[in-house]
Amino acid sequence: MTGVGMVTSMGIGKEQFWNNVVNGSSGIKRLTKFPTAHETYCGEISDFHFDVSISDNRFRRAADISKYTLTAVNLAISDAGTKTLDDKDTALVVGITHGALNYAQAFHKSLVMEGVDDISPIHFSDSVLNAPAGNVSIGFGIKGPIHTLVGGATTAIKAVMLASRMLSSGVVSKSIVVSSDELNELSLHCYSRLGIHTLSEGSGAVLIEKEGKITGTTPYCYLSSIASQCNPSNPCATLHEVINQCLEKADIGPKDIDLVMTDSCVPVKSDLHDIPVGCIIPLSGNAFSLTVILHIIVSSLAINNGAIPKAIIRNGISISDCLQNVLIYSTEEDGIASAMILSKCL
Incomplete structure (x- = not known):
């Protein structure tokens, strides 16, 4: 990006x-x-x-x-x-x-x-x-x-x-x-x-x-992985599977995620509960797809600046001094779940 x-x-x-x-x-x-x-x-x-x-x-x-x-x-x-x-x-x-x-x-x-x-x-x-x-x-x-x-x-x-x-x-x-x-x-x-x-x-x-074709400035971050699924019969399992797919594609584990940005709830069957969770809806209001692209932008800026804004944190978890990987995900009521991981440039 x-x-x-x-x-x-x-x-x-x-x-x-x-x-x-x-x-x-x-x-x-x-x-x-x-x-x-x-x-x-x-x-x-x-x-x-x-x-x-x-x-x-x-x-x-x-x-x-x-x-x-x-x-x-x-x-x-x-x-x-x-x-x-x-x-x-x-x-x-x-x-x-x-x-x-x-x-x-x-x-x-x-x-x-x-x-x-x-x-x-x-x-x-x-x-x-x-x-x-x-x-x-x-x-x-x-x-x-x-x-x-x-x-x-x-x-x-x-x-x-x-x-x-x-x-x-x-x-x-x-x-x-x-x-x-x-x-x-x-x-x-x-x-x-x-x-x-x-x-x-x-x-x-x-x-x-595309990496190797960049013509302008230094990238904010890299897109490490992305996944999306639809399973109306089991929405919770769908989100869990999508997050696991992103972690596997990025070759990292839940403990390597330093920030989660989401407009949804943290899934029960996950190891993300000790990670800071951010959302800008309380500051900006909800605009659905627009809100998620803003989560992507906030994540990119946070990675580039090396700082997680305290004002967006919703679960009170202490913020890490190191910001390497950010998980962004969203869900919809009909069983759609999408997620992506942005990582710091090496």
């Missing part, structure tokens, strides 16, 4: 984001984007000026999720020192959970209330689920494989898995993995009825390059 970029309620760009994570500065505040959503607290993006990062007028009317994605990717490639992506040697994998719900809602309302002659084509073109990926490919001239994965929290890890497979097979030498989401009033109401009250929005992007 050679570059990171993020647009979040906790900061835009790695310096602001990392400082707020270290200091435990919350990005959760009372929602102002939707006036009718009274007393709702979320990780809403504020002080975001798209024109500062992206001057391309083609995207001035794009949905928020596309603007967040374009900005995060721009920050990631700048952070990596990559000069160009306009070739067939770069892949793009975007993982999203909801997409541009605000534009989809506006399009549907116009269609029902005003008829087909008065609807905005912009609302339709940017509301499709692969619009963020399409806008990024257009904006940065990416001509390699472009994929959009749609799903829950594990989608971010699956996106990294797809990108890493294209790297290892020689299809490309670098891949951009990005996950994004935007707040929507209707979805806020629906999730609140499910007991999920504090949502968030934004985008996180990482640039992954």
Whole structure:
């Protein structure tokens, strides 16, 4: 991983984001984007000026999720020192959970209330689920494989898995993995009825390059292993198996893991209970796939800086002075489990 970029309620760009994570500065505040959503607290993006990062007028009317994605990717490639992506040697994998719900809602309302002659084509073109990926490919001239994965929290890890497979097979030498989401009033109401009250929005992007093909700065860390499975009949066993697969592929044991980053519970049948467990949801709110890509970014920065931020630790375990390996995993209710291990550069 050679570059990171993020647009979040906790900061835009790695310096602001990392400082707020270290200091435990919350990005959760009372929602102002939707006036009718009274007393709702979320990780809403504020002080975001798209024109500062992206001057391309083609995207001035794009949905928020596309603007967040374009900005995060721009920050990631700048952070990596990559000069160009306009070739067939770069892949793009975007993982999203909801997409541009605000534009989809506006399009549907116009269609029902005003008829087909008065609807905005912009609302339709940017509301499709692969619009963020399409806008990024257009904006940065990416001509390699472009994929959009749609799903829950594990989608971010699956996106990294797809990108890493294209790297290892020689299809490309670098891949951009990005996950994004935007707040929507209707979805806020629906999730609140499910007991999920504090949502968030934004985008996180990482640039992954094949070893030996790195063109920019020194990598933040290495991707040691990654695994994903689906077994609805036994979700607990699925997570346990996925973690064991990652440990085996990385040729390490549970005692070699210095930090666990997860939005899920620690599995009972594991040796991870004496390891610090981190999560940024209490500081940023939950954005499902976006939250997991932010866990990947936090892990990369922690490995690179040699420090685990105390503010994200949820289980009170003392933090080690040495940070070599970080395990990141996530689960979904239908028995999906995905995990990966990031390791310090040798």
